[in-house]
Amino acid sequence: MKGGYDIAIASRYVESGSIEGWSLLRKVISKGAILIARILLPKVINIKNPISGYFMFRRDAIEGVLDKLKPRGYKILLEILIRGRAREVCEAPYTFHPRYKGRSKLSAKEVIDYLLHILDLAPSYVKFAIVGALGTVVNLGTLTVLTLEGIPHAIASTIAIEVSILNNFILNDIWTLRGGRKDKWWHRLLKFHGSSASAITVQWTVSNALYYLLHIPSIIAQLVGITAGFVLNYMLSKKFVWKTQ
Template sequence: MGVELSIVVPTYNERENIGILIERIDMVLRGAGVNYEVVIVDDNSPDGTADYAEELARTEGYPVKIVRRPGKLGLASAVIDGIKAVRGVFIAVMDADLQHPPEVLPQMLKALKGGCDIAIASRYVEGGSIEGWSLLRKVISKGAILIVRILLPKVRNIKDPISGYFMFRKDVIEGVLDKLKPRGYKTLLEILVRGRAREVCEVPYTFRPRYKGRSKLSAKEVIDYLLHILDLAPSYVKFAIVGALGTVVNLGTLTVLTLEGIPHAIASATAIEVSILNNFILNDIWTFRGGRKDKWWHRLLKFHGSSASAIIVQWTVSNALYYLLHIPSIIAQLVGIVAGFVLNYMLSKKFVWRTQ
């Protein structure tokens, strides 16, 4: 009989926890009649986590596979390496620190067999909860989810899109596994956005403090999380962010030049050009980096054209609404800005960088 469920467990200095985790997984899944394997991906733990897990497999007969890596290469890449080593039809990802209770695995597996493509162990659906967190930690978590929902449309209906405990059908990542490039701790986000899931379910669970050891969350992980979200954001969100930064550059340049005594007409024109150059560079290396088919100066000239077209449309729409339809000035200007943004984005995507 083939392996039904593969459980990927990244580890680094988890010797104190790994034995208890494997024992609990075995008790839960054997009792449920599930043929499973545990794939432990260890980053050369100094405390001998991998050796201990290997010993447990040999002496206790647990179905454990060890993937040894040469050093501390990060949790996200550990999950990907683990996924590449699995044999199961269904794949679960969980931490080794016992914050993710193995007792939830059968419920998640049931959800997948019932038609879901991804089952998320959720802290924020009805029945889910968190123990041992301060108010500040809860606020940070909610804030992180809010940012994700704003920037990633695909996850807006998911209560806990940043959970580290989830299960999915293997075919969800078929054809895209090599394109998955998660950063930090949030591999689920990568799979939700780049994978082929149609139906996502959430299973409630209680997130508890670590059994033993220390949390590995650091400032670097927070920065990686934010960069990961920005990288996953759709191109129109990135384009809007770049446009907002361009506005800051425009006004900043104008302020500096006018303080230096430069006439407004010259300062304004210079500020506009500097902001266009700023926007071109950021869109070229970030928003549309896959669409650099022409020479850079060709793209730059075309971006000037699309930007000029957007300014003309913004001005035309704003004045038409104000003078012809008698719409208040601020609303007319806002509609004009939106119209100019849409045109500039479409021209940039299809004409300047030709991503379609």
């Protein structure tokens, strides 16, 4: 802390740090938990052990944000790193020795609490992407069920698209962008249909332009189109549908 850092973390995953007496399964679970945090929480992507329970922080790191700290379980460091005001963070090596007294906090409930905590801390664009991925699953699942029932593809596809849009709207409304529910719900629903239609149009246009005009490989062109559509849909949703900006 004398080096001017806001938070100092004792880490087993930096050079000279280590773990003693852990089974392979426990190591995999620990590494997996850290990987999930670093993927879904961009603010901790450069921190090798953002879930350490051994750390120090300056009072300034939480000054003015105490009412925003809502940790689940015992991963308090994550809460401070994401919602706090720390700018400079350092990690110091330490060796995790075998436990002599007490029992590990790890349980199925703690795993569930941790995952829910990560989802709660994730920035809105990550949540929006997760909802979009779930919407794709809903879309394909609905299409599969309807086509198996003998419904023509054109009709089945149209219904599947609408079901996925409704799915995405509901999840974004109650989770991703719930802080922007200023209009009546049906106003938001109509505007979300508009933003989704705009995103699909942009995706189609970008993908085909890259493929036919620039001769970009089909998969890459489609991925770029999907990305462009996602960015537009996210921006329109934040600015016009839920008005969080």
